[in-house]
């Protein structure tokens with residue numbers, strides 16, 4: 001059962017071959033067995049999960065089930081969850097129990113899915129390796145000495161190690177796609193505004209977007225069918241008709257034009273990644289897609305622009321953590337000012353402090369025009385590049401990450417090297433476009449390689465079909481790390 005797709009699990013439940021309680025127990029057993037080794041979960045709450053499973057079984061028995069009813073789903077610990085700890089990977093929130101559910105959590109509760117646990121992540125979603133978590137790094141199940149990617153590394157690891165059939169994640173500059181790539185799973189970040197940010201702890205609000213991680217494009221479509229929807233409590237939530245994200249499945253790719261930006265195939269991509277991505281592109285040609293060379297000339301600006309804008313927004317968003325209303329408060333302090341300072345100095349880790357400093361600097365009087373406003377203008381140019389390219393093709397492809405998973409500790413002392421992990425993903429985030437990563441093979445030391453697909457606004461259904469067609473004729477997405485097989 002641990003290897004089954006969401007659809008298979010749903011069928012098993014429908015045919016009464018298993019119950020949600022049995023299924024949940026099976027995944028909880030797996031979590032118990034593996035989590036110590038991989039550190040993918042921050043919170044597991046057997047009693048609450050099993051209570052939800054009982055309710056799901058009642059729902060199934062009464063004929064009111066929908067596709068994810070009774071299925072265990074892991075949630076990134078950035079989503080506020082009533083009755084659970086919601087830490088955002090930070091000491092600052094290590095004692096925080098939210099009085100309300102995030103919109104995304106409400107969506108899963110409404111259909112009767114079971115929360116199997118809250119997954120580990122980089123602190124406040126700032127990172128590309130999961131090493132900034134207050135709860136310690138997550139390990140990559142393909143090689144325990146390497147990082148799983150970040151910031152949704154716990155979710156990626158949980159799916160890769162079969163501790164959960166699917167998981168939620170969030171992506172600000174690549175945090176769903178990059179860990180999906182490094183852990184050999186599929187992940188999608190929808191168009192900005194499709195998934196409500198209500199109750200999703202804010203990092204950089206103009207970029208943050210919830211999404212899903214799973215074993216296949218088909219499973220991702222089922223996840224989006226539950227997560228996407230208008231929510232008046234998020235001012236950037238989009239009001240659109242309900243979509244069925246599997247609706248394009250089966251459509252042939254014959255004649256579809258796929259743009260290969262020359263910048264994605266030259267700047268910094270390692271040889272092993274490039275070889276595997278080329279092979280995937282060849283497979284797509286066999287499926288009838290037509291490759292066209294395109295250019296995104298401002299690609300080199302996406303990292304500097306992202307690392308001005310994201311910290312600027314973070315410095316403002318994180319000002320709410322002051323030890324007064326919730327979160328960590330220093331035990332000893334002289335006065336109010338001292339309490340703020342000590343609580344924040346103790347509650348935040350080094351990367352979060354670095355971002356707050358950069359963000360405060362670029363927003364300060366005298367530097368605002370030179371950095372923040374300039375970056376906003378360049379963000380517009382980056383988005384325009386994509387608009388132009390989408391005149392010439394329907395989809396864009398390239399590598400998700402410049403390298404396969406790197407060793408734990410290899411880049412943690414060098415923030416600039418770490419930031420370069422987002423070279424190919426940050427652009428789509430700045431433009432608000434949907435992006436996904438699917439496993440397409442293995443690079444050096446048998447570590448997974450992901451293919452990055454970027455689509456035009458609201459093209460999720462077509463993107464998912466593009467991935468699905470590939471997954472019908474290849475089996476990279478079904479590969480399991482050796483250690484898990486035992």
Ligand code: GLN
Nearest residue numbers: 125126127172173174175
């Ligand atoms: N790695 C990027 C960062 O550190 C992206 C993080 C994210 O998408 N949440 O900011």
